[in-house]
Amino acid sequence: MDNFPDVTPNTVDLIHSGSDFKDVMEILRCKITIEDFKYLLSLDNLKRLLLSRMDLRMIQSELNNNPRFSNHPNLASIEISYLNAKVPENLCRLYLVNAGLESIVVDELPVGLKYLSLAKNEIYTISGKSWPGSLEYLSLADNEFDDDAVKELVETIGWPPILKFLDISGNPIQHLQTLKRLPGDLQTLVAAEVPWKLSKRQVGEFPSNLTGLALHCCYFGNLSHFLFPPSLTSLRLIHNEIKDVLSYSDWSQLKNLYKLDLSSNSIKSLDGWILPPNLLQLRVNCNPIKKLTSKFPLFNRNYNFRLLRFEMRECKIKKVDIDYVPPNLKVFDLSTSKLPKSIVWPTTSNHFQQLLLPKNVECIFRSEKISVIE
Numbered sequence: 001m002d003n004f005p006d007v008t009p010n011t012v013d014l015i016h017s018g019s020d021f022k023d024v025m026e027i028l029r030c031k032i033t034i035e036d037f038k039y040l041l042s043l044d045n046l047k048r049l050l051l052s053r054m055d056l057r058m059i060q061s062e063l064n065n066n067p068r069f070s071n072h073p074n075l076a077s078i079e080i081s082y083l084n085a086k087v088p089e090n091l092c093r094l095y096l097v098n099a100g101l102e103s104i105v106v107d108e109l110p111v112g113l114k115y116l117s118l119a120k121n122e123i124y125t126i127s128g129k130s131w132p133g134s135l136e137y138l139s140l141a142d143n144e145f146d147d148d149a150v151k152e153l154v155e156t157i158g159w160p161p162i163l164k165f166l167d168i169s170g171n172p173i174q175h176l177q178t179l180k181r182l183p184g185d186l187q188t189l190v191a192a193e194v195p196w197k198l199s200k201r202q203v204g205e206f207p208s209n210l211t212g213l214a215l216h217c218c219y220f221g222n223l224s225h226f227l228f229p230p231s232l233t234s235l236r237l238i239h240n241e242i243k244d245v246l247s248y249s250d251w252s253q254l255k256n257l258y259k260l261d262l263s264s265n266s267i268k269s270l271d272g273w274i275l276p277p278n279l280l281q282l283r284v285n286c287n288p289i290k291k292l293t294s295k296f297p298l299f300n301r302n303y304n305f306r307l308l309r310f311e312m313r314e315c316k317i318k319k320v321d322i323d324y325v326p327p328n329l330k331v332f333d334l335s336t337s338k339l340p341k342s343i344v345w346p347t348t349s350n351h352f353q354q355l356l357l358p359k360n361v362e363c364i365f366r367s368e369k370i371s372v373i374e
Contacts, residue, residue, distance in 0.1 A: 031055040034062055043070045048077040052097055056080075077115075096121070106131045106157060119167070124149050131160040141190070142170035147178045159183040169193055176204035176225065183263075188212035198225045205229075211256075215240065221266075223248035228274055234259040241266050245273050252277060262287070263311075271295035275305050283311040291319040299324055312337055327351055334358070 032051070032242035037059045040046060062069065063085035069075075070086045077093035078085075087094065093115040096104075101121040101177050109116065113132040117139040124144040137158060145168065153159070155359045159166075169192035176196060182189065186207045196204070198216055204226045206213065211231055216238035220226075224247045228235065242265040245251075254276040263285040270289065274297055275282070289312065297303040298310070299322040309331040316338045323346050325332075335356035342362040345355075357363055 031058050033058055037062050038066075038068075041066065041072060045072050046072065046076055048079075048093075049075060051080045052079045052095065052099075065235055080136075080210050101374075103127065109135075118143065126153050126157070128157055130157065133161060135160040136162060138167040139167040140171065141167045145171040145173070147173055147175050150178050155183045162262070164188065166190070166291070176202045179204045179206055179327065182207055185209055190214045191218070193217045196220055196225070198222070203227050216224050228254060236261045237265070238262070239264045245270065251275060270298075273297065275307065277306070279305065279307055281309045282307055284315070285311050286314040287312075289315045290317060291321070292317055293321040294323060298326060298329075309333075322346070325352075332356065 007191050012109060013324055017238070020302060021110060022118065027348065040049065040110050054087075056063065063080075065086070075088055076091060077095075078086075078087055079095035080090060080096065080099075081210055087110055089110050090112045091110040092112060094110065094113055095117045097117055098120040098242050101118065101123050103125040103307070104118060104123055106126065106269045107130065108128070109132050111132050112134060114134050115137040116132075116135060117137075119139045119141040121142075122144050122154040123140065124146065126149070159182070159261055162185070162226075164185075166183065166186055166188070167190040169190055171194065173191075173194050174197040174303040174367065176198070182208050189210060194215075198220055202225070206227075206229050208229050209231050210229050213228065213232055215226075216236055217240070219239070219241050221241045221243065223237075223242060227249070230253055230283065232254055235254075235257060238261055242262065245267055252274055253296070255278060257276040258278055258280040260276065260281070261283040263283050265287055267284060267287040269291070270284070271293070272295065292299070294300050294310075298305055301324040303326075306328050307326065308328060310329060311333040313333055315334070317334070318338075318340070320340065320343055325346060331352040332352060332357045333354070333356040335358060337358065339358060341360065343357075345363060355363065
């Protein structure tokens with residue numbers, strides 16, 4: 001760069017072409033010097049700075065006291081594992097990931113912050129007077145934030161006023177009643193790997209305006225413990241040991257749901273399952289489903305569903321017995337499932353844009369009822 005002082009790069013790539021990775025490992029463990037840091041800050045068009053995996057001991061004074069850092073004209077996103085840095089007040093994104101934090105004081109955050117990740121710390125206390133007013137995204141994933149911590153937060157400073165996205169995955173939250181203490185206007189909630197303590201007397205209710213919900217790897221087994229809001233458009237329930245899709249009270253109430261993922265559960269049958277009326281995408285991959293028949297209303301001409309894409313990969317289907325395929329269904333993915341060697345599809349299925357089957361399965365279209373040749 002000394003030879004081209006007027007050049008301001010958008011991206012700096014570190015390329016290693018040696019025969020081993022020794023030098024690369026040194027780079028990953030490298031210490032950033034004051035001279036290095038001042039040079040980075042001299043780049044007026046610098047917008048994103050990632051320092052979370054670097055040794056910052058040599059530049060701690062600069063992080064605290066360098067006015068060029070705290071007033072950089074374009075720096076909008078910082079990923080760092082050092083809390084005491086005096087970051088720009090106009091910062092939009094701040095990642096304090098894996099920084100060893102046990103608490104956070106919200107008054108110390110940049111006032112213009114829109115995106116905050118506090119993932120992979122040990123946070124159990126959030127204090128202060130008020131959150132940044134424009135904060136829309138908050139990740140508290142993989143901390144020590146339990147039911148009492150949520151209760152204390154709600155009773156003191158509350159949640160950010162316009163929060164739209166919240167991730168509470170990997171926290172020791174147990175009681176379903178805690179869901180009622182989440183922000184009322186929340187749009188997206190991610191709560192993976194949360195050890196819910198379920199009771200027949202309790203039903204978990206979610207914020208009424210929620211549109212996106214992910215509850216993967218919670219292993220609750222039974223959907224009767226939850227009541228999903230009709231506002232949902234996307235629902236992910238992966239890896240929960242769900243055995244019966246009919247354990248949910250009324251799928252037909254989810255009138256806005258267009259995307260549902262039930263992959264990697266313990267579902268054995270889809271018989272009798274009335275799908276949400278406006279569902280467009282359905283995934284039941286990696287379930288022990290053994291048969292596909294007209295008892296599943298999707299393949300019954302007496303019902304009218306809007307489903308466009310249906311995925312059943314990694315299933316062990318031994319029997320196919322259907323005589324109707326809904327005309328809206330454009331993609332049917334059975335590509336990695338175990339199937340009979342030859343399947344005869346009804347001519348009503350010739351509207352498929354993609355019918356994905358294992359390579360060794362023969363597919364025949366006939367007008368009569370579908371048959372299976374073992």
